[in-house]
Amino acid sequence: xTEETSTTKVIRDCRELIKSQKYSMACDLLQKLLQxxxxxxxxxxxxxxxxxxxxxxxxxxxxxxxxxQVNPSNTQAWVNLGAILNRSGEYKKATEVLRRAIQRNRxxxxxxxxxxxxxxxxxxxxxxxxxxxxxxxxxxxxVDAHINLGNIYIDMNNVGxxxxxxxxxxxxxxxxxxxxxxxxxxxxxxxxxxxxxSPFGRLVDIxxxxxxxxxxxxxxxxxxxxxxxxxxxxxxxKLIRANTKELIEQLGTILPQQLHRIxxxxxxxxxxxxxxxxxxxxxxxxxxxxxxxxxxxxxxQHLRLSDQSTTT
Numbered sequence: 001x002t003e004e005t006s007t008t009k010v011i012r013d014c015r016e017l018i019k020s021q022k023y024s025m026a027c028d029l030l031q032k033l034l035q036x037x038x039x040x041x042x043x044x045x046x047x048x049x050x051x052x053x054x055x056x057x058x059x060x061x062x063x064x065x066x067x068x069q070v071n072p073s074n075t076q077a078w079v080n081l082g083a084i085l086n087r088s089g090e091y092k093k094a095t096e097v098l099r100r101a102i103q104r105n106r107x108x109x110x111x112x113x114x115x116x117x118x119x120x121x122x123x124x125x126x127x128x129x130x131x132x133x134x135x136x137x138x139x140x141x142x143v144d145a146h147i148n149l150g151n152i153y154i155d156m157n158n159v160g161x162x163x164x165x166x167x168x169x170x171x172x173x174x175x176x177x178x179x180x181x182x183x184x185x186x187x188x189x190x191x192x193x194x195x196x197x198s199p200f201g202r203l204v205d206i207x208x209x210x211x212x213x214x215x216x217x218x219x220x221x222x223x224x225x226x227x228x229x230x231x232x233x234x235x236x237x238k239l240i241r242a243n244t245k246e247l248i249e250q251l252g253t254i255l256p257q258q259l260h261r262i263x264x265x266x267x268x269x270x271x272x273x274x275x276x277x278x279x280x281x282x283x284x285x286x287x288x289x290x291x292x293x294x295x296x297x298x299x300x301q302h303l304r305l306s307d308q309s310t311t312t
Contacts, residue, residue: 010033011043011046014029014050015046018046018049023050023051023054026046027051027054030050031047038066041067041070041074044063044070045064045067045077047059047063048062048063048064051063052080052084057084057087061084061088064077064084065081068100075101075104075108075111078098078100078104079101079110082098082114085118086117086121091121091122092118094114094117094118094121095118095119098111098114098115098118109135109139109142112131112132112138113132113135113148115128116131116135116145116148117148119131120148120152122245123246124242124246125152125156125243125246126246126291126292126295127249128152129152129291130284130288132145132152141172143169143172143176146165146168146169147169147178147179150163150182150186151182153165154185156239159193162186163183163186166179166183167183236299237299239295239299240296243295243299244296247289250288250289250292255282255285
């Protein structure tokens with residue numbers, strides 16, 4: 001029996017052990033194999049997965065980091081490393097790692113999906129939306145991407161789009177309890193929002209109307225209403241702060257880098273460089289900027305209205 005045949009058999013046996021959730025046994029065999037050949041790619045990948053399933057994030061991370069060094073073109077290794085960094089809460093580092101995965105494979109749905117998690121973890125909601133949408137272009141039936149995208153829209157107070165996402169998830173997986181729960185919560189939130197009092201939804205007394213026409217003054221709120229207004233102001237301020245952080249990232253880093261790459265492509269047009277992907281990335285960033293601008297304007301309008309109509 002040759003060494004190659006022996007290695008292949010160990011790898012096959014370890015795959016079966018992992019499928020059977022016998023992770024410790026698989027780890028023992030894979031570690032012995034790696035002692036003989038530290039650069040065996042399949043062994044590194046399987047050992048990383050076995051450790052991850054046992055929630056041993058440190059050893060799993062070491063395996064995938066080693067695998068990216070042994071074979072930098074291994075897209076799945078970068079994706080798995082990014083997923084582990086997300087699980088560890090290292091979202092910024094995960095974003096950098098996942099960008100490398102996408103550079104190596106523009107059609108890797110797992111890379112875009114994990115990128116969405118990383119960017120949401122940094123409160124970069126607009127960019128997370130773009131990442132999930134890219135994932136859904138490749139795999140429209142990816143239920144978790146629909147759900148995660150819907151939850152971002154919930155965070156942004158866009159309940160209508162959130163409901164669309166949850167309905168899409170249920171369309172692709174009718175038995176998804178997670179999607180059903182999310183949809184139910186979103187619909188309840190939408191109904192509660194519609195029940196809130198509106199100054200355009202009731203008639204006013206003529207005498208009161210005349211008085212309002214004569215004297216314009218801030219309206220006085222009771223304790224509960226005042227508390228609700230303050231909470232809303234804090235919420236809108238937090239949203240503006242998070243979006244400002246994302247705007248700085250876009251304007252200060254991402255857009256300049258993309259423009260620089262486009263410039264290089266133009267200058268080297270005779271070398272037949274593929275600029276279609278560069279244009280797609282730039283267009284996606286512009287769309288993200290538009291969404292950020294809309295969110296900032298809406299949040300700012302809420303704050304202005306609250307400031308004009310309340311006193312503490």
